[in-house]
Amino acid sequence: MLVNGIDLDLEVGVSMGAAAALLVRRRIPLLVFLFTLPGLYIGYIWFAPMIALYTLAARRPGRARLVVCALLLIAAHFLPYPISDFELTAYRENTLVLIDASVTSAAPIALGLLMRTRRELASRVEDLTRSLRREDRLLADRVKTTERARLAREMHDVVAHQVSLISLQAGAVQVSTDDAEARAGARTIRELSVRTLEELRHMVGVLRADGGEAESRDLAPQPDLEELPRLIEMSALDVTYERGVVAGAGGANGAKTVERAAFRTVQEALTNIRKHAPGARVRVRVDPVDTVRGADGAHGPDGADGAEAAGEGRTAHGLRVEIRNGPPDAAAPVPGLPGGGHGLVGLRERAQSLGGTLEARRTSDGGFVVRAEFPYAAG
Numbered sequence: 001m002l003v004n005g006i007d008l009d010l011e012v013g014v015s016m017g018a019a020a021a022l023l024v025r026r027r028i029p030l031l032v033f034l035f036t037l038p039g040l041y042i043g044y045i046w047f048a049p050m051i052a053l054y055t056l057a058a059r060r061p062g063r064a065r066l067v068v069c070a071l072l073l074i075a076a077h078f079l080p081y082p083i084s085d086f087e088l089t090a091y092r093e094n095t096l097v098l099i100d101a102s103v104t105s106a107a108p109i110a111l112g113l114l115m116r117t118r119r120e121l122a123s124r125v126e127d128l129t130r131s132l133r134r135e136d137r138l139l140a141d142r143v144k145t146t147e148r149a150r151l152a153r154e155m156h157d158v159v160a161h162q163v164s165l166i167s168l169q170a171g172a173v174q175v176s177t178d179d180a181e182a183r184a185g186a187r188t189i190r191e192l193s194v195r196t197l198e199e200l201r202h203m204v205g206v207l208r209a210d211g212g213e214a215e216s217r218d219l220a221p222q223p224d225l226e227e228l229p230r231l232i233e234m235s236a237l238d239v240t241y242e243r244g245v246v247a248g249a250g251g252a253n254g255a256k257t258v259e260r261a262a263f264r265t266v267q268e269a270l271t272n273i274r275k276h277a278p279g280a281r282v283r284v285r286v287d288p289v290d291t292v293r294g295a296d297g298a299h300g301p302d303g304a305d306g307a308e309a310a311g312e313g314r315t316a317h318g319l320r321v322e323i324r325n326g327p328p329d330a331a332a333p334v335p336g337l338p339g340g341g342h343g344l345v346g347l348r349e350r351a352q353s354l355g356g357t358l359e360a361r362r363t364s365d366g367g368f369v370v371r372a373e374f375p376y377a378a379g
Contacts, residue, residue, distance in 0.1 A: 015043035022048055029056040033069055041076040049073055050108045057112025070105040077101035152207035160200055167193035188234055224259040225286060228266060235270045237282050244287035258374040261350055262286060262321045265358070268343045269323035269370045279329025280367065289320045289373055318356065318375035327366035347372065 018039025025032040033052035039045040053073060057066055078094075078101045080086050088094075167190050174186035223231070232239045266284055273282055344360050347370075351358040356374040363369055 011043040013043075014038045015045040015048075018043070018045050018048040022051055025052050025055045026059070029059050030065070030069075034072075037072060037076045040073070041079065042081045046077075046104065049076070050104060053105070054108035054112040057109045058116045059112075061113055061116055066109055070109060073105040074098070074101040077104055148207040152204045155200060155207070156204050160197060160204075163193050163196050163200070167197070192234065223263045223267075224256060225262060228263060228284075228286070231263070231267060231270070232284065235274070237270060237273060238280075239270070239282040239284055242283065242285040244285060255376055258319050258354065258376055261354055261356075261374050262319050262372070264350065265321050265347055265370065265372050266323055268347055272343060273323075273325050273368075277325050277328035277368065279332030280325040280327060282323065282325045285320075285322045287320045287322075289318050318373055320371070320373045322369065322371045324363070324369040325367045344370075 018036035021032045021035045029052060033049060033056050036045070036049040036052045040049045050073075053069060056069060078098055170186045170189035170193060174183050174190060177183055177186070228243075229241065232241050266286075269284075270282070273280060344358075348358045348360075351372050351374060354374050356372060358370070358372040360368070360370045
C-alpha cells in the first residue's frame with residue numbers, strides 16, 4: 001500500500017491475503033504456502049511465501065514436498081505478471097532474477113531444516129541427560145546398598161559379639177552371686193543386652209535389605225510412649241516423669257512414628273545426662289500440643305494444659321517432649337563414657353524429617369534442656 005497507494009486493486013488484495021494466511025501457518029503450513037504464492041506472483045509480498053516455506057521445512061520436512069515447493073516459489077518469483085511480459089531473450093536479466101529466486105527459495109528451506117535439526121538435537125540431549133541422571137541414581141543406589149551391607153556386617157561382627165559377652169557375663173553374675181542387689185543389677189544388664197541384641201538384629205536385617213524393601217520394612221519391635229516409664233526406671237537417674245499424654249492418644253496418622261521419635265529423644269537425652277551431668281535431677285514431660293476445635297466449637301489450649309483438652313474431645317496435632325536437668329552433682333563420679341557428638345545432631349535431623357523442631361541449650365542454673373515438637377502426619 002505504501003508503494004501503490006490505498007487503492008485495493010488485485011495486487012494489494014492478494015498481498016494482504018498472503019499476509020493474513022500466515023496466522024494459521026503452523027497448523028496447515030503446506031496450504032498456507034500455496035495460498036501465499038499468488039501474493040508473490042501477482043502482488044508485491046516476498047516475506048509471506050518465504051516465512052510459509054520456512055515453517056513447512058521446520059514442521060513437514062519431506063524431501064519431495066520441499067523440492068516441489070521450492071520450484072513453485074522460484075517460478076512465482078521468476079515469471080512476471082502477466083506472463084506475456086516475459087522476454088526470453090533478456091538472458092542477463094533473466095539469469096539474475098533466476099539466481100535471486102533460487103536464493104529466495106533455498107534460504108528459508110535451509111533455515112527451517114537447521115531449526116528442526118536443532119530441536120531434535122536438543123531433545124536428544126535432554127533424553128541423554130535424563131538417562132545419565134538415571135544411571136547416576138542407579139549407581140548411587142548400588143553404592144548405598146553395598147555400604148549398607150558393609151555396615152550390617154560390621155555391626156553384627158563387632159557390636160553383637162560384645163553385647164553377647166555382656167549378656168553372658170551378667171547371666172553368670174546373676175547365677176553365682178548371693179547379693180540380692182547385685183543380682184537385680186545383673187538381671188537389668190542382661191535384659192538391656194537382650195533387648196539391644198533384638199533391636200540390633202532387626203537393624204542388621206534392614207541394612208541388608210534393598211532400598212525400597214528397606215524403606216517399607218518395619219523395624220519392629222519399636223518402642224513408644226508406653227515404654228518410657230521402663231526406660232526411666234532403668235536409667236539409674238533421679239527422674240521425675242510428668243505424663244501429659246497417653247500412648248496412642250493422638251489418634252492421627254503417623255502417631256506411632258511420632259511416639260517413637262519422642263521415645264528416642266528421651267533416650268538420647270538421658271544418655272547424655274549420664275555422661276555429662278551425673279547425679280543431676282531430671283524432669284521429663286510429654287504433652288500434646290496444638291489442640292484443635294472440640295465438640296463445643298472452642299479451640300483447645302496449647303502446651304501443658306493440652307492433656308485436659310485431649311480429654312474433652314479435642315485431637316492433638318502433635319507431641320511436645322521436654323527433658324530438663326539441673327547441674328551435675330560434684331560428688332557423683334563421672335562415668336567417662338565415650339561420645340562422638342552425634343546424638344543431638346541425629347535428634348535434630350529426626351525432628352526435621354518429621355516436620356518438627358528440636359531445641360537444645362544450657363539453662364541459667366548450669367543445667368541443660370532438650371525440647372522437641374513432633375507434628376502428626378496430615379490427613
